[in-house]
Every structure is written in structure tokens, then in C-alpha cells.
Amino acid sequence: MAGTHVLFVEDDDVIREATQLTLERDGFMVTAAADGLEGLTAFRGRRPDIALLDVMVPGLDGVSLCRRIRDESLTPVIMLSARADPIDVVLGLEAGADDYVTKPFDSAVLVARIRAVLRRFTRARDAGDADGGRDTGTLRFGDLEIDTDGMEVRRGGDPVPLTPTEMRLLLEFSTAPGTVLSRDRLLERVWDYDWGGDTRVVDVHVQRLRGKIGQQRIETVRGFGYKLRG
Numbered sequence: 001m002a003g004t005h006v007l008f009v010e011d012d013d014v015i016r017e018a019t020q021l022t023l024e025r026d027g028f029m030v031t032a033a034a035d036g037l038e039g040l041t042a043f044r045g046r047r048p049d050i051a052l053l054d055v056m057v058p059g060l061d062g063v064s065l066c067r068r069i070r071d072e073s074l075t076p077v078i079m080l081s082a083r084a085d086p087i088d089v090v091l092g093l094e095a096g097a098d099d100y101v102t103k104p105f106d107s108a109v110l111v112a113r114i115r116a117v118l119r120r121f122t123r124a125r126d127a128g129d130a131d132g133g134r135d136t137g138t139l140r141f142g143d144l145e146i147d148t149d150g151m152e153v154r155r156g157g158d159p160v161p162l163t164p165t166e167m168r169l170l171l172e173f174s175t176a177p178g179t180v181l182s183r184d185r186l187l188e189r190v191w192d193y194d195w196g197g198d199t200r201v202v203d204v205h206v207q208r209l210r211g212k213i214g215q216q217r218i219e220t221v222r223g224f225g226y227k228l229r230g
Contacts, residue, residue, distance in 0.1 A: 003119065005029045007048035007069070009039035011057045011067065022107040028114075036060025040068055047075075052081045052110075052119060055088050055096075064093045070096030074163055076121045077112060080105070093204035098165045099191065100201070116192040121164045137173050141230055145173055145211055153213070160212050165190065169205055173218065173228035175187070182225040 003218040010016040013034075015201070020030045031046050033039035037059040043051065053062040060119060066077050079092035079100040086143065092100055098117050101110055105207040126168045145154045151167060153160040168190045173181065191201065206226055210218050219227050 001038070002026065003029060004114075005031065005046065005048040006114070007031050007039060007043055007046065007051040008056045009033045009036060009052065009057055009062065009100070011035060012054075019107070019110070021113075023111070027112050036062065036065040039065055043069055043075075044072075046169065047073075049075070050114060050121075051077045052078060052080060052114075053092075054082075054090060055105075056082065063091045066092060066095040066097050070163070074121075076117045076164065078117060089200055090196070090204055093201060094208065096163060096208075098163070100198075114192065119192055120168055120190065121149065138178060140215075141174070141177060141228065144217060147203070148174075153215055160213065162209075165205060166209050169209055172224070177228045177230040180221045180224045180227045184226070 004027070006023055006040055007106055008016065008020060008023070009020065010032070011034050016032050016034065019185075020032050023030050028161055031042050031048060033072050039051075039053065039057070040060060051066075053065055055062040057065070062079060066079065069075060069077060074130075077097045079086040079097045080103055081092070081100060082103045089100055098121075099113055122215045137148060141146060143156045147153070148171065153162055153167070153170065158214075169186065172186060172189050185200045186202045187193040187199065217229055219229055221227060
């Protein structure tokens with residue numbers, strides 16, 4: 001993914017400069033900003049491939065900046081938090097972030113998470129790759145229609161806008177309607193985690209997806225995971 005353009009918004013000078021150097025050594029192009037307003041301007045002017053946003057930046061906090069980006073674009077977003085505070089994590093994910101990383105972070109882990117997010121974003125954007133070998137065409141579950149060729153979703157005939165991560169999550173459910181999918185399986189298949197991840201990422205994205213396709217469409221099976229109702 002050499003040449004991938006990263007927007008990095010971080011107010012700590014040491015972290016910002018060190019992380020920028022690390023990412024550039026790994027082949028990324030980096031636009032760095034020290035506050036949220038500067039980050040928003042840079043996003044609109046440069047249109048990066050992915051955004052890394054610290055939660056606690058001045059001017060416009062990272063969560064608010066994430067919402068602004070999501071209002072304008074499907075560009076993938078990773079939130080950075082100084083602590084694994086459940087509120088920080090949930091607020092960032094509810095704002096539309098695709099993933100989050102807790103500081104202090106290992107640079108290799110950050111790069112791996114960036115690449116994982118970009119891989120699934122690319123697959124979701126490319127209908128041929130996003131099929132992942134599943135049957136193409138239109139899948140129907142009640143009033144929900146999933147066009148796996150055009151990567152479009154409709155509910156009651158009306159279009160449903162989904163982020164790439166939400167689309168991949170829905171496609172994963174659609175491969176096995178009525179089958180319980182564990183959070184660990186979803187982390188592996190949707191988020192490309194081949195190591196233990198935070199299952200709150202799954203829970204919040206399921207909630208966001210429910211809000212768009214219907215609260216009853218995805219059922220929680222306590223202690224096991226979730227399943228799509230046919």
C-alpha cells in the first residue's frame with residue numbers, strides 16, 4: 001500500500017512527529033495536523049485515503065471531527081485514545097470510526113491496523129473482491145434487499161447508506177442467515193484480526209447496523225454472538 005495518504009491528527013508534538021516518521025518509513029504519505037480544525041481543513045483539501053484521529057485534540061475533538069468526516073465521506077477512520085476508556089471507545093465508534101487503537105501503541109501494531117482497515121475498505125469498494133466467493137445477485141430478508149453485485153442495500157425500497165465496514169458486516173451475516181456468528185469470528189472475518197481484538201468494536205457496529213436495517217433484523221444470542229433473521 002505504498003503511497004497511501006494518511007491524515008494524522010494529534011496534538012502531542014512528540015507523538016505526532018515520531019509517528020509521522022514511522023509511517024513514512026513504511027511507505028505512507030502523511031499529512032499531520034495539531035488540532036481538529038486544522039485536521040478538517042486538511043481532510044477537505046487533501047482527501048486522504050485514511051484518517052487517524054486522536055480523541056482529545058483541541059479546537060474540534062476527534063469524535064466531532066470523525067462525525068464531520070463521516071457526513072462528507074466514507075473514508076476509513078481509526079480513533080486513537082490515551083486510555084481504553086469504554087466511553088471514548090464507544091463514542092468514537094458510534095461517530096462512524098472503523099476501528100480504534102489505544103495509546104501508547106506499538107508502531108508495528110498501528111501499521112498493521114491501518115493496513116487491515118484499508119484492505120477491507122478496498123474489498124468493500126470493489127464489488128468483485130467483496131463477494132469473497134459468495135453467490136452474487138440480490139439477497140432478500142423481509143423488506144431488506146442486498147445487491148451483492150452493485151454493493152447497495154435497500155429497505156422497503158429505500159436506499160440504505162452503509163460504511164464499508166457496515167457493508168462487510170452485513171455481507172458476513174448474509175452468508176449464513178439464522179446461524180449464530182461469534183464476536184471473535186466477526187472480528188476475524190470483517191476486521192481482518194488474526195489476533196485477539198476488542199469485541200466492543202463488533203457490538204457498536206452491530207448497533208449502528210441495526211439502526212439502519214431494523215432493530216429486529218439482527219438478533220443477539222446471549223453468550224454466543226449474533227445472527228441475521230431470515
